[in-house]
Amino acid sequence: MTESFRRSGDHPQGDDHQPAHPLHPGAAHQQHASSPVNPEWPPPPAYEPAGPYAVEPGTTVWPGTGQGGDGGDGHGGGWTAYPEPDSAPTAAFATIQAEPSAPGKKRAKGPLALLAAVAIVAAAIGGGTAYGIQELTGNDTVASSSTSTNVVPTSQKGTVAGVAQAVSPSIVEIGATSNAGSSTGSGVVITTDGEIITNNHVVSGASSIKVQLSNGKSYTAQVVGTDSKKDLALIKLEDAPSGLKTATLGNSDGVQVGDQVVAIGSPEGLTGTVTSGIVSALDRDVTVSTDESQGQQQGDGGGRWPFEFGGREFNGDTGSSTTTYKALQTDASLNPGNSGGALIDMNGNIIGINSAMYSAASDSSSSSSAGSVGLGFAIPINTVKADLADLRAGGSDS
Numbered sequence: 091m092t093e094s095f096r097r098s099g100d101h102p103q104g105d106d107h108q109p110a111h112p113l114h115p116g117a118a119h120q121q122h123a124s125s126p127v128n129p130e131w132p133p134p135p136a137y138e139p140a141g142p143y144a145v146e147p148g149t150t151v152w153p154g155t156g157q158g159g160d161g162g163d164g165h166g167g168g169w170t171a172y173p174e175p176d177s178a179p180t181a182a183f184a185t186i187q188a189e190p191s192a193p194g195k196k197r198a199k200g201p202l203a204l205l206a207a208v209a210i211v212a213a214a215i216g217g218g219t220a221y222g223i224q225e226l227t228g229n230d231t232v233a234s235s236s237t238s239t240n241v242v243p244t245s246q247k248g249t250v251a252g253v254a255q256a257v258s259p260s261i262v263e264i265g266a267t268s269n270a271g272s273s274t275g276s277g278v279v280i281t282t283d284g285e286i287i288t289n290n291h292v293v294s295g296a297s298s299i300k301v302q303l304s305n306g307k308s309y310t311a312q313v314v315g316t317d318s319k320k321d322l323a324l325i326k327l328e329d330a331p332s333g334l335k336t337a338t339l340g341n342s343d344g345v346q347v348g349d350q351v352v353a354i355g356s357p358e359g360l361t362g363t364v365t366s367g368i369v370s371a372l373d374r375d376v377t378v379s380t381d382e383s384q385g386q387q388q389g390d391g392g393g394r395w396p397f398e399f400g401g402r403e404f405n406g407d408t409g410s411s412t413t414t415y416k417a418l419q420t421d422a423s424l425n426p427g428n429s430g431g432a433l434i435d436m437n438g439n440i441i442g443i444n445s446a447m448y449s450a451a452s453d454s455s456s457s458s459s460a461g462s463v464g465l466g467f468a469i470p471i472n473t474v475k476a477d478l479a480d481l482r483a484g485g486s487d488s
Contacts, residue, residue: 287323320413339475369419
């Protein structure tokens with residue numbers, strides 16, 4: 091690469107825009123044919139010429155007529171290296187061969203350095219779209235997106251089929267057994283060593299937990315931490331297999347009413363069921379039970395998780411011990427067993443953990459009318475991410 095700059099005597103003369111001859115390092119000066127004063131040099135300029143602009147070897151700088159140089163000390167600034175809008179055409183250039191910088195030589199400061207810095211900042215911002223939070227020890231890496239990253243292949247972007255194909259391997263079925271009975275729910279794999287997020291009411295009071303992966307293989311899991319106030323729980327597989335597919339946690343603050351979403355879970359034990367819909371509302375105050383015995387009402391495909399909204403109880407009695415959280419409302423079909431599963435945006439990012447659904451049936455035995463009526467609720471994923479460190483430490487219930 092080469093450098094280019096204007097010599098102090100090469101500039102337009104009034105209305106005379108005759109281009110000068112090119113100059114080369116070491117060459118003799120060319121005589122100015124029209125000079126009335128001196129055969130060797132052109133007449134003095136009509137204005138103070140800009141001082142030379144110091145740059146790094148190997149950089150091209152286009153000459154201009156703007157002011158801002160610091161005289162002739164070789165440290166130009168301001169508009170020196172850029173023509174003003176009304177500048178005359180370029181008169182002459184001198185080219186020199188780039189020379190290696192001397193060791194320890196201070197680098198010149200100028201627009202080039204500024205542009206490089208801006209490029210670095212832009213790259214950092216762009217790289218912030220998708221980032222991993224990883225502890226230096228262990229494998230508890232959580233793939234997370236500060237805004238939204240494309241998990242779905244480009245050829246299937248924005249399609250339910252694309253979301254299902256990309257995210258389904260990260261969704262599991264959870265079976266919990268306790269003295270009060272059994273419950274079936276879903277979960278989301280968030281680390282390669284087997285950490286799974288689910289609802290507290292899915293595993294509350296469980297004496298044993300079995301997890302079935304999307305490939306049909308089952309593993310035993312243990313509770314790491316629970317937070318009944320947010321209806322969240324973290325469990326971990328024992329002897330987790332290699333190659334676990336982890337989900338990408340998105341940013342629920344960016345969700346808007348009307349956004350298309352996909353829900354994946356195991357309603358009624360039907361592993362990997364995919365439904366779709368839209369975000370119906372934001373910040374719904376949903377009240378659920380924190381009583382361990384209530385968690386078993388979803389067991390064996392018969393019950394429905396009771397919850398309150400607007401002072402009314404749905405799907406049964408929530409009991410005296412309850413908690414309230416802000417939820418995303420969706421019309422994506424949710425049924426018993428979807429609890430703890432994923433609500434996903436069309437880029438494949440998890441934006442919520444499905445937690446409650448309204449059923450029109452007043453009797454749990456009326457299975458024919460116990461299905462979804464398009465009123466489902468999910469815990470925003472930002473609530474999950476904010477609670478993850480506490481869950482890993484045992485949770486607020488420990």
